[in-house]
Amino acid sequence: MNTSFLSATVLLILITDPLGNIPLFISALKKVKPERRRKVVYRECLIAYLVLLVFMFFGKGFLELMHLTDESLRVAGGVILFLIALKMIFPGEGSLAGNQITGEPFIVPIAVPLIAGPSAMATVLLMSTREPERMPEWIGALTLTMLVTLLVFLFSGKIHRLLGEQAMTAMERLMGLILTAISIEMLLGGVAAYIKKLA
DSSP: OOOOHHHHHHHHHHHHOTTTTHHHHHHHTTTSOHHHHHHHHHHHHHHHHHHHHHHHHHHHHHHHHHTOOHHHHHHHHHHHHHHHHHHHHSOOOOHHHHSOOOSSOBSBTIIIIIISOHHHHHHHHHHHHHOGGGHHHHHHHHHHHHHHHHHHHHTHHHHHHHHHHHHHHHHHHHHHHHHHHHHHHHHHHHHHHHHHHHO
């Protein structure tokens, strides 16, 4: 699957799913003082950005250390994305939503796993290992994704009131449908590459 800068950005935005995460984000900040919320948003987005950058830069070394192939990572990434997409289309009782957050959240659950979840980590790792020569593009795509996430979270209250619960649910399911197609493409690409390698 050939990935352009735009498609990489769209993919990362779909995976981090800032719009779909608004209800969980609002719930996580419920007990934080209003004057502290902006600082918390900036801090958590920065932490998530740094976590994903670490995976992007040191992904190849991690794969070599664990003796993992690019094909296995592509298949695993496809499976993870598919499971995330299914959860977006058929939402159940989310584990994050069920947890009672006391005090000000730090790293967990906003930075990790709300923004920098397993699927986002696997995706940036996959992009950087497949085409390391395009690292500036991947960093740019990740930076743009984090800026979108930051803006969505900063205006989460207004967006939630403006769109309403039904519209937000519909948008999340639409994004889940798109992500399903991307995950299947990634999975098939990994399987095809593995079969070609064996042949």
